[in-house]
Amino acid sequence: MFKNILKLAIIALMLIVNSAQAQMSFASQVNYPAGDGSYSVAIGDLNSDGRPDLAVANRSSNTVSVLTSTGIGTFGVAVNYPTGASPSSVAIGDLNGDGRPDLATANRDGNTVSVLTSTGMGTFGVAIDYLTGDFPVSVAIGDLNGDGRLDLVTANNGSGNISVLTNTGMGTFGSNVDYNTSGPTSVAIGDLNDDGSPDLAVANGGTSGFGSSISVKINTGIGTFGAAAGYTTGSPPVSIAIGHSRQSLLFINLTLSKIIVS
Ligand SMILES: [Ca+2]
Ligand SMILES: [Ca+2]
Ligand SMILES: [Ca+2]
Ligand SMILES: [Ca+2]
DSSP states (O other), X not given: OHXXXXXXXXXXXXXXXXXXXXOOOOOOOXXXXXXXXXXXXXXXXXXXXXXXXXXXEETTTTEEEEEOEEETTEEOOOEEEEOSSSEEEEEEEOSSSSSSOEEEEXXXXXXXXXXXXXXXXXXXXXXXXXXXXXXXXXXXXXOSSSSSSOEEEEEETTTTEEEEEOEEETTEEXXXXXXXXXXXXXXXXXXXXXXXXXXXXXEEOSSTTSOOEEEEEOBOSSSXXXXXXXXXXXXXXXXXXXXXXXXXXXXXXXXXXXXXXX
């Protein structure tokens, strides 16, 4: 099984990123105010004008900020929407299937995920909260059971597991189904074994005492997941993403830690 798993790339960003390794250059930064304690950002066209906008999870103010693009890379004033307690991660996806992108936040101190559905033109309704494991710090969106409806998964740093919440239609979600990992800090969704069903990659290690590793959980095909395969990272990964290159394994410690498997 893992020969197949080892076909795609997993990139784990570590605690310290060495900017000297950057290969690209950018113009000077422009700062836009968001809510207090802005902690996570996602990019998507939230008002369907063809321009990518920003959603920011604000851990200290219990809000998510929406900044819509005004063109050529500039953004308007943030509009803030209340979420559950201490939103630490935000993801964008059309959760109710109306063609408009919605928002989901992982609320660390609320032990919930908030779902905010678009009301059109980049505005959002009142958050509806669903229970997760303890201290969810990361949320990802994907159709895990293949029914055409986007589902949710959170990484729960406090309870050492991940929660899968299945979309029951119209953007509502069922009770969380939890799977053990080890101090998860981040979760990503992608088809790691090329069988057409999205799998999960989890970064572990944000809490003292837990191992520094990546867990891979393979989808059984119906949105359930078996035991995790673990890969040691050497130092605690705090974020994970799944790429699509087919390369060989590479792990760089200390700065940017990268795992590329073949
Ligand atoms: Ca837009
Ligand atoms: Ca929607
Ligand atoms: Ca689904
Ligand atoms: Ca798969």
